[in-house]
Amino acid sequence: MKNEMVQAHGLVYEYKKYDEEGREADVTRAVDQVTLQVQKGDFVAILGHNGSGKSTLAKHMNAILTPTGGTMWVDGKDTREEAHLWEIRQSAGMVFQNPDNQIIGTIVEEDVGFGPENMGVPTKEIWERVEESLKAVNMLKYRHHSPNKLSGGQKQRVAIAGVVAMHPKCIVLDEPTAMLDPNGRKEVIRAVRALNQVEEITVILITHYMEEVIYADKVVVMDRGKVVMEGTPREIFSRVDKLKAYRLDVPQATLLAYELKKAGVDLPDGILTREELVEALCQLN
Amino acid sequence: MIRDITLGQYYPADSILHKLDPRVKLSATLAFIAALFVAKGWPGYLAATVFLAMVIKLSKVPFSFMVRGLKAIVMILMITVVFNLFLTPGDRILVQIWKLRITDVGLRTAVFMAIRLIYLIVGSSVMTLTTTPNDLTDGLERLMGPLKKMRVPVHEVAMMMSIALRFIPILLEETDKIMKAQIARGADFENGNLMQKAKNLVPLLVPLFISAFRRANDLAMAMEARCYHGGEGRTKMKPLMYVKRDYAAYGAVVLFLAVMITLRIVL
Numbered sequence: 001m002k003n004e005m006v007q008a009h010g011l012v013y014e015y016k017k018y019d020e021e022g023r024e025a026d027v028t029r030a031v032d033q034v035t036l037q038v039q040k041g042d043f044v045a046i047l048g049h050n051g052s053g054k055s056t057l058a059k060h061m062n063a064i065l066t067p068t069g070g071t072m073w074v075d076g077k078d079t080r081e082e083a084h085l086w087e088i089r090q091s092a093g094m095v096f097q098n099p100d101n102q103i104i105g106t107i108v109e110e111d112v113g114f115g116p117e118n119m120g121v122p123t124k125e126i127w128e129r130v131e132e133s134l135k136a137v138n139m140l141k142y143r144h145h146s147p148n149k150l151s152g153g154q155k156q157r158v159a160i161a162g163v164v165a166m167h168p169k170c171i172v173l174d175e176p177t178a179m180l181d182p183n184g185r186k187e188v189i190r191a192v193r194a195l196n197q198v199e200e201i202t203v204i205l206i207t208h209y210m211e212e213v214i215y216a217d218k219v220v221v222m223d224r225g226k227v228v229m230e231g232t233p234r235e236i237f238s239r240v241d242k243l244k245a246y247r248l249d250v251p252q253a254t255l256l257a258y259e260l261k262k263a264g265v266d267l268p269d270g271i272l273t274r275e276e277l278v279e280a281l282c283q284l285n
Numbered sequence: 286m287i288r289d290i291t292l293g294q295y296y297p298a299d300s301i302l303h304k305l306d307p308r309v310k311l312s313a314t315l316a317f318i319a320a321l322f323v324a325k326g327w328p329g330y331l332a333a334t335v336f337l338a339m340v341i342k343l344s345k346v347p348f349s350f351m352v353r354g355l356k357a358i359v360m361i362l363m364i365t366v367v368f369n370l371f372l373t374p375g376d377r378i379l380v381q382i383w384k385l386r387i388t389d390v391g392l393r394t395a396v397f398m399a400i401r402l403i404y405l406i407v408g409s410s411v412m413t414l415t416t417t418p419n420d421l422t423d424g425l426e427r428l429m430g431p432l433k434k435m436r437v438p439v440h441e442v443a444m445m446m447s448i449a450l451r452f453i454p455i456l457l458e459e460t461d462k463i464m465k466a467q468i469a470r471g472a473d474f475e476n477g478n479l480m481q482k483a484k485n486l487v488p489l490l491v492p493l494f495i496s497a498f499r500r501a502n503d504l505a506m507a508m509e510a511r512c513y514h515g516g517e518g519r520t521k522m523k524p525l526m527y528v529k530r531d532y533a534a535y536g537a538v539v540l541f542l543a544v545m546i547t548l549r550i551v552l
Contacts, residue, residue: 102504121520
């Protein structure tokens with residue numbers, strides 16, 4: 001298990017609803033028998049429609065939720081053991097959807113310092129960590145600003161810096177771009193890719209924007225709590241029919257290539273970007 | 286813009302008072318208030334006036350800002366003065382109108398009481414005008430530290446205060462948004478008597494509360510995800526540390542207190 005950052009085996013999680021007398025009224029199985037491995041240093045994207053259980057799965061990676069059944073190991077530690085709780089939360093940082101609701105400090109640098117403060121890092125080192133994390137997401141010049149005056153993309157990058165300052169081995173991002181405009185989305189994804197490539201931090205990106213997935217090493221598709229597809233972006237996107245059945249869109253270039261192919265144009269499978277499509281079309285004569 | 290509102294009444298300026306440790310300012314304010322109650326007779330009040338004037342001069346905050354705080358207590362001030370003026374018994378009656386009489390002692394107490402109240406407000410305004418809300422929270426947390434032994438949740442209260450400071454502008458903005466959305470759908474927040482106005486606020490308050498609870502839930506999760514587990518074993522990014530000027534300020538405050546107490550004993 002040395003190279004596995006996150007490993008789930010037969011993971012089950014059930015949300016229970018209680019009626020007024022406290023009896024179990026309804027059980028919803030949000031995650032159903034998920035088995036999954038994420039290698040160290042990988043960039044893994046988890047895709048899925050609303051209610052597919054992808055956010056619930058993400059919360060297991062930070063021990064915010066513990067499994068109803070099956071096991072989840074993060075960096076080789078079982079998330080159900082209380083003793084490992086803070087180590088797990090430190091090694092697998094988490095970024096949430098709403099940028100406003102996860103920034104605690106009234107000044108950008110104070111917020112980035114919040115995680116290290118909780119871990120009991122000495123003051124001098126906190127300052128070093130804050131500076132390098134803000135630099136890593138390219139937000140250093142906003143360090144004295146109030147988060148209220150930043151754009152959505154900038155706030156989300158501050159949130160990422162806040163996690164990076166805890167020196168995690170892995171970052172789990174739960175739909176970090178869902179509330180952002182297209183520009184903010186690009187900023188955030190660029191920052192995340194840089195962390196993965198430069199700092200070699202494992203990234204698990206949960207999203208429903210296909211454009212963000214094409215850079216991933218591995219894509220996992222979830223539907224109704226189950227993992228239904230797993231593979232490289234090229235493998236996944238070559239199966240447009242199947243993706244549509246799971247109510248997922250494919251990138252525009254891929255869709256166009258797929259439709260052209262159906263109409264009889266001879267194109268290779270799994271075209272992801274506009275450049276690749278242009279290249280492939282120019283090869284034809 | 287609703288975004289730009291400042292909380293409390295911090296007045297940014299570059300003065301020695303702004304740079305002082307918040308703990309010094311908090312304890313100095315307490316000492317000053319105590320001194321006001323120690324004072325007896327003209328010399329004592331004169332000393333307090335000189336001290337206050339010096340502090341105001343050092344703070345570089347315009348005098349009009351200091352006086353602004355007085356508006357809130359005008360009523361209390363009037364009542365105190367009137368009661369003291371007419372209802373204090375004394376030897377010499379200065380003025381008598383029907384059954385109300387003003388005695389020499391009454392006049393004296395009324396004037397001193399007014400000075401006391403005014404100085405109290407101005408004195409604490411100096412502190413809030415020169416200290417950011419965040420520093421104030423930090424200073425309070427450190428000063429109250431010993432109370433932790435008595436199981437007072439000092440760290441938790443300070444954390445709540447600073448989170449409130451962060452979220453007040455966000456919630457204000459949200460109120461503005463909900464208000465506009467409701468107005469667009471025909472809600473009326475301006476007309477009607479007090480009862481109707483209060484009733485009309487319900488469609489504003491319900492969504493605001495729901496959203497505030499949702500935010501609180503999200504924030505709690507985000508804080509836990511970042512290893513927050515209370516004040517134990519926590520280090521500070523910006524720890525409060527006394528420097529030379531803080532000790533000097535403490536010295537000045539002690540000196541002032543000593544003068545006030547001497548004046549009381551001697552006279």
